[in-house]
Amino acid sequence: MIKRMVLIFCFLSFAATSKAAVWENVPALPQAQKVKQEETLINNNPVQTTIYTTATESKEIAEFYKTKLTNFGWKLETETAQQGVNLMAFSKQNKILNIMVQNIIGKNFISIAQSIAPKEVPKETPCPECQKTKKDLIEKLKLKLSKGEEIKEDDLPKDLFPKEPILPDEDSPGRDLQFIPRYPGAIRTNSVEKEGGKKVSLTYFAKDSVEKVVNFYRQNMGNYYWKLDKEVDFQNLPEALSEKINVDIIGQSLVFKSPSASCIISITEEPQTKSTIIGVNYNEK
Amino acid sequence: MKSIFFRREGQIAPFMIAIIVVLIMALMVTANIGKIGLTKTRTANAADAAALAGSTMYANTLNSLADTNTAMIAEYLSAEISFLIPLPLCKEWVRYIAFLAFVASQTAQFALAWSNAAKGYESARSVALEFSFMNAGIDESKERLSGESYEAYLQRESSFGNWMKDKGYESGQYAWTDKTGKQNSFGVKVDAPNPPGLIPLPMILVGTYWHWIGACDPEEGCEPCVTDTLIFFECLTKARANPTTYVLSQTPTTCFTFAWTLIAYPVPIAYIGGITEDNPRIAVTATRTEPNADLGIWQMKYGDISSDANAEAKGGAIGPVPDPSYESYLISGGIK
Numbered sequence: 001m002i003k004r005m006v007l008i009f010c011f012l013s014f015a016a017t018s019k020a021a022v023w024e025n026v027p028a029l030p031q032a033q034k035v036k037q038e039e040t041l042i043n044n045n046p047v048q049t050t051i052y053t054t055a056t057e058s059k060e061i062a063e064f065y066k067t068k069l070t071n072f073g074w075k076l077e078t079e080t081a082q083q084g085v086n087l088m089a090f091s092k093q094n095k096i097l098n099i100m101v102q103n104i105i106g107k108n109f110i111s112i113a114q115s116i117a118p119k120e121v122p123k124e125t126p127c128p129e130c131q132k133t134k135k136d137l138i139e140k141l142k143l144k145l146s147k148g149e150e151i152k153e154d155d156l157p158k159d160l161f162p163k164e165p166i167l168p169d170e171d172s173p174g175r176d177l178q179f180i181p182r183y184p185g186a187i188r189t190n191s192v193e194k195e196g197g198k199k200v201s202l203t204y205f206a207k208d209s210v211e212k213v214v215n216f217y218r219q220n221m222g223n224y225y226w227k228l229d230k231e232v233d234f235q236n237l238p239e240a241l242s243e244k245i246n247v248d249i250i251g252q253s254l255v256f257k258s259p260s261a262s263c264i265i266s267i268t269e270e271p272q273t274k275s276t277i278i279g280v281n282y283n284e285k
Numbered sequence: 286m287k288s289i290f291f292r293r294e295g296q297i298a299p300f301m302i303a304i305i306v307v308l309i310m311a312l313m314v315t316a317n318i319g320k321i322g323l324t325k326t327r328t329a330n331a332a333d334a335a336a337l338a339g340s341t342m343y344a345n346t347l348n349s350l351a352d353t354n355t356a357m358i359a360e361y362l363s364a365e366i367s368f369l370i371p372l373p374l375c376k377e378w379v380r381y382i383a384f385l386a387f388v389a390s391q392t393a394q395f396a397l398a399w400s401n402a403a404k405g406y407e408s409a410r411s412v413a414l415e416f417s418f419m420n421a422g423i424d425e426s427k428e429r430l431s432g433e434s435y436e437a438y439l440q441r442e443s444s445f446g447n448w449m450k451d452k453g454y455e456s457g458q459y460a461w462t463d464k465t466g467k468q469n470s471f472g473v474k475v476d477a478p479n480p481p482g483l484i485p486l487p488m489i490l491v492g493t494y495w496h497w498i499g500a501c502d503p504e505e506g507c508e509p510c511v512t513d514t515l516i517f518f519e520c521l522t523k524a525r526a527n528p529t530t531y532v533l534s535q536t537p538t539t540c541f542t543f544a545w546t547l548i549a550y551p552v553p554i555a556y557i558g559g560i561t562e563d564n565p566r567i568a569v570t571a572t573r574t575e576p577n578a579d580l581g582i583w584q585m586k587y588g589d590i591s592s593d594a595n596a597e598a599k600g601g602a603i604g605p606v607p608d609p610s611y612e613s614y615l616i617s618g619g620i621k
Contacts, residue, residue, distance in 0.1 A: 029293050036359055040367065044499065047370055051362050078545045083489055087369070089545060098369040098493060104358065111366035117543070118495055122375030124516050134515070141511045145501055150512050153521075154581040161519040163526035168379050190383040203386040231398075232393045241399050245392060245485050253393030266389035270382070272528070279386030 023048045023114050024095060024120045027068045029061060032110060041193040044114055052110040058101045061110060062086050090207040091117065117221055133157065156209075158284055167273065168205055175204065179280055180263060181220045183213055186278060204278040205270075210251045213276050217254055226256040226263060234268070251276075260285055324573055324590045331473065331571040332594035333615060334420040339413030339477060339567040340596035340613035346405025347598060347611040350481060353398045354557040364490075371495030372484035374520035377530060377548055380492045384531065384550050387490075395485055398557055408482040409567065414454045417473040417571055424469075425461040460466075467576035474572075478565035483557050489593040491533065495548045496520070510540040517544055524548055566597045566616075593617075 028034070032052040040047045054061065065088060066076060073092035074097060077202035081087070100111040127134070137160070141151050155207040174191025176182050177200055191198050206213055218228065234249040251268030266279040332448070364387050372380055427443045429435075442450070445461060454461070462469040496517045499509040524530050533547035571594075575587035600611035 003521055004306050036361075040363075042367055042370060045370075047367060049363055049366050051366070053361065077533065078536055078547065080547055082491065082533055082549060085489070087490070087491060087493075087547065089369075089371075089493060096371055096495070098366060098371075100366055100369060100491075110364060111369075113366040115370045118371060118373055119497065120353060122496075122516055122520055124512075125519065131313050138508065138511050138515070141514070142507050145507045145511065145540065150537060151511070151519055152539075156515075156518055161522040163523060165374055166378055166523060168382070172379065189379045190386075194320070201386075201390075203383045205382055209376045230397065232396045234392065236391070237396055238399070244483070245395060249389055249392060251389060253389060253396075255393070255397070260492075264390060264393055266393055268385060268388060268389045270385060277382050277385050277389070277438050279390050 024072070024074075024092060026050070026063075026097065026098075026112055026114065026274065027072070028052065028055060029054055029064055032056070033135045035109075038194055042172075042207075043191050045118075047113055047115045049114075051220050052112075054108050054110060055106065058086050058103065058108055061101050061108065069097070095193050114236065118212040125166070127162065130160060133160065141192075167275075174202070177280070180226075180265075180280055180282065181217070181224060183208075183216050183278060199284070200280070200282040202280040202282075204280070206276045206278060208276060210269050210276050213278060214252050214254070217265050217267070221254075221256050221263075222267075226258050228254060229257040229262075302486065318396060318595075321587065321590065322575055323422075324575055324587070325592065327420075328571045328573050328590055328592040329594070331417040331421040331471070332569045332592040335413040335417035335473060335475065335566055335569040335571065336594035336596035337613060337615050338416035339409045339569070340598050342412045343405065343409040343478065343565055343567060344598035344600070344611035344613045346402065346409065347481060347600060349405070350398060350402055350483070350557065353394070353401075357391065357398075357557055364474060368490050369493045371493045371545075374494040374496045374517060374524065374546055377492065377494060377520075377524045377527070378465065380527065381527065381550060384490055395483070396594070401481055402483060406477060406486075410475050410477045411452075411455060413475045413567060414457055414473055415449070415452075415476065417475075417569065418449060418454045418471070419473045421571065421573065423459065423461060423471060424463055426464045429618070432542055463576070465576075467511045470574045470577060472572050472574075474570045476568040478567065481565075485557070489549055489551050491547060493550045494520075494524075494548060496544045496546065498539075498541055498544055500542060505541070514539060521546065564597050564599050566595055568595045 026176075029052060033056040035051040035053055037048070037050040040049060056064075059099050062079075066079075069090050070076065072092075074092045077089045077091050077096075079086075079088045084103055086099075088099045090099070092096040094117050096115050096117050098113045098115075102109055102111075137156065141155065144151060145154070145173060168187050168189050171188040172190060174193075176188065182188075183204060185208070186206040188202060189205050190201070190203035192202075221228065232253040232255070234251055234253075237245065249268050250271075251266065253264055253266040256263045256265065261282060261284045263283070264279075264281040266277075266281075268277050268279075269275075270277050305378065330426065367397065368380065368384070383482060423446045425443060425446050427438075427441075429438045429442075433441075443553075445459070448454075458470065458472045460468060463469050496513075498513040498517060501507040502509040521535070527531060529550055530548050531551075533549050535546040536544050572589050572591035574589050577586050594615065595616045595617045596613055598611050598613050
């Protein structure tokens with residue numbers, strides 16, 4: 001009996017810790033103030049994020065990380081500066097480090113995320129009519145490679161690939177919340193868990209109209225002991241507010257409360273496909 | 286006989302009468318000064334309590350907005366960096382959906398903060414009025430109804446009590462009949478600051494994508510590498526076809542172990558960028574109209590007795606990641 005209990009305990013301990021990742025130490029910029037550090041599960045992948053605020057110039061910050069991280073064995077993969085935002089991506093073995101430096105109303109913020117590199121390779125879209133072209137092209141490109149030349153985008157025929165977006169057709173890794181109903185037929189596209197599941201953000205994609213999905217949540221959340229507290233209709237915001245926000249969103253946010261938590265469900269229309277996006281933000285008190 | 290006629294014992298009477306008259310006048314003056322003083326104290330109390338209560342409510346509203354502001358910015362930064370965590374390239378539509386959901390959630394939170402700010406302003410005004418009437422010393426007579434037991438009389442709410450319960454104080458004016466059957470009135474004017482100005486800031490979210498490309502192995506004939514490279518270009522073509530997506534940069538893609546692509550979604554999102562109030566001030570004027578008193582010899586005309594008070598919620602303007610440190614202070618008031 002004791003042996004069994006010990007075995008069960010060992011198994012549970014393993015199961016509980018199997019997702020924990022061992023993170024590399026990332027040097028902190030001197031005199032930077034830590035705003036927060038947290039471990040997040042994004043689609044079941046562990047990510048460590050740290051946010052600092054500092055008075056140091058963004059160029060100095062970038063130089064600091066490039067020098068220090070290279071000394072720590074990280075390789076700078078890419079770097080870009082866009083609209084006042086500096087982005088750097090480093091890699092070390094199977095780990096990736098993203099650093100973002102930006103200024104928000106006079107304060108410089110440094111956001112750092114350490115994650116594990118994804119190994120998934122996307123699938124090719126079936127295209128029976130272009131098989132012959134592709135076969136010839138592969139032979140041509142193989143020849144180019146064997147001569148030591150690089151494949152460039154210009155080497156490919158311009159209309160080789162279909163341009164339709166690839167819509168999600170299966171759930172992303174992660175988990176639903178048992179106490180929040182899922183819209184029938186919706187596909188989970190994103191799952192973010194923080195503070196051991198006390199803060200969860202889920203995103204779903206559904207083919208039905210916004211109205212139908214809104215009605216579903218109005219009717220079903222009560223069965224899970226949620227009470228509708230407030231509503232935000234993006235199309236009927238107060239005039240002064242809509243002038244300020246200037247975001248063209250079609251849909252509604254429903255704010256639910258329970259004695260121990262709050263939940264904002266935002267149901268909006270995706271403009272291109274007219275499908276519906278469901279965002280669930282759960283916050284335990 | 287002479288001695289009786291010229292006796293001096295009665296000569297004190299005129300003086301006594303004069304002294305009594307002076308004493309009565311002094312008593313009346315004292316009573317009236319006392320009454321004016323009491324009324325002035327009551328109006329001053331009403332004004333001070335109103336200004337301080339209103340200002341405290343306003344400071345609470347600003348502190349709550351400062352908390353919301355910090356939470357929204359932290360959430361934004363955290364979401365922004367999590368979008369940078371690489372996904373396989375062809376998954377950019379999945380990320381786009383997450384972006385849209387995030388924008389909707391931030392917009393909803395901004396709208397709720399906006400509505401809370403407006404409610405906070407209304408509450409500050411309402412609480413100021415409520416506290417003013419509670420401290421105004423309204424001495425309304427409460428008639429005992431015929432057949433009413435003393436216990437029931439004590440338990441029954443006065444008409445002023447009912448008026449307060451029904452939030453009649455929001456009208457800012459109350460008139461009542463006192464125990465002598467005379468009409469009194471009390472009025473309050475509250476000049477509260479405007480609802481806090483919230484600034485939404487548009488931000489651009491950027492996604493990073495990681496694409497594995499098989500290494501070119503001469504023994505295998507480089508075909509896996511070419512196939513992977515074609516898939517990469519296919520995904521890139523689809524990402525570019527999305528009107529809300531544009532590719533910022535990409536690293537060389539030929540037969541490396543992986544390739545990087547940055548895709549930016551120019552999605553404006555709303556969060557509270559700042560609360561543009563600098564030490565908002567609340568001003569209160571309380572006025573009580575006392576009925577004239579008929580004292581037999583003459584009529585006392587009291588007229589309007591008013592007091593004013595100002596209170597401030599100190600804390601300056603709220604920027605990014607602020608400390609919620611608004612506090613309320615009475616900056617002028619009392620009996621003048």
